[in-house]
Amino acid sequence: MKITPDPIKIKQIHDYYKANTTLDPERGFLQFDNVPIIWARTSLLYHMLWEVQALVGDAAVEVMHRIGKPYGQNFFEMSANHLSKESQSPAKDDFLEYLAVETAAIGWGNISIEREGDDIKISCENGFPVGLLTKKNRDLAEYPVDTYFLGYFEGFITAWQGKDYRGKEIECVGKGDKRCLMQFTPK
Numbered sequence: 001m002k003i004t005p006d007p008i009k010i011k012q013i014h015d016y017y018k019a020n021t022t023l024d025p026e027r028g029f030l031q032f033d034n035v036p037i038i039w040a041r042t043s044l045l046y047h048m049l050w051e052v053q054a055l056v057g058d059a060a061v062e063v064m065h066r067i068g069k070p071y072g073q074n075f076f077e078m079s080a081n082h083l084s085k086e087s088q089s090p091a092k093d094d095f096l097e098y099l100a101v102e103t104a105a106i107g108w109g110n111i112s113i114e115r116e117g118d119d120i121k122i123s124c125e126n127g128f129p130v131g132l133l134t135k136k137n138r139d140l141a142e143y144p145v146d147t148y149f150l151g152y153f154e155g156f157i158t159a160w161q162g163k164d165y166r167g168k169e170i171e172c173v174g175k176g177d178k179r180c181l182m183q184f185t186p187k
């Protein structure tokens, strides 16, 4: 089965974030509910990848992968909180739907999620931000570059399934593919 985010729900989540985000102009602090947040341009992750690459070489993709993972695990906890307010026992796929909706609401891209047995595929038809900026700003990469997002989804799926998953980006706009496609399998 394929999970795609509903544009109405994407807008609802986006509006909810905007309505519950406050600025303390004296301190320059931005807060969503009780969570300190930042608004960042997508070039943040693009520069992180390519500056780390300049320092340590191709291991940079693995560094970004590691950095993304705990953030995805953390978002799973937040989504469990959110979904438990809507239903006493949310269905397992509700988490994937929420992940797809939230990913689009925060501007990371419109993803679709497919489950095939224990395997999970996430595709982003327009491409994830690091791949898009790589294609725009420099020569095409020799390998997939959206490993921050890969790690993020891997962390989410690992927490959601309660067992270790490992992800791989198979297609990436940053290396000239039409879309970004990630595959996650249990370890």
Ligand SMILES: [Zn+2]
Pocket (backbone or CB within 6 Å): 127, 128, 131, 144, 145, 146, 169, 171, 172, 173, 174, 179, 180, 181
């Ligand atoms: Zn990509």
